[in-house]
Amino acid sequence: MEAEDPRAAALFDRASRQLPDGAKFVMGKEAAKSHGTWDARKEALTKVFGIRAGNFRSWQALDGAIWVRNSIAHGSGGLSRMQKRAEATKAEALGVALIDGRLYLRDESVARCVDACCAFVVELDDAAGPLI
Structure with missing residues (x-):
């Protein structure tokens, strides 16, 4: 936990x-x-x-970045036990290749993951602004 x-x-x-x-x-x-x-x-x-974060324009890309992060953190760059190969399109949408069950990141794909995270934070800040 x-x-x-x-x-x-x-x-x-x-x-x-x-x-x-x-x-x-x-x-x-x-x-x-x-x-x-x-x-x-x-x-x-x-x-x-x-706040319905799942409805944010940035959510789908953030979900992909989370999927990539979990592959790295829990699967050493491959699919973790909890991940399904069918979900690999989440990574591919960010330019991360899945070859023989392993993720391959390039500078461009890392930048897309960063952009996804930043876009989500901006949307979350906009949504939460009047609340806090």
């Missing part, structure tokens, strides 16, 4: 300062479980802030 992201905790804390104690309790529970997976993060953003 991943450690809780202090930035996520700070975001939930800032957003809950003016709430009644019961709402703070519920928000705290959402914050505690939101760091485990991207599905949990998306669910928490929706439940707590009303």
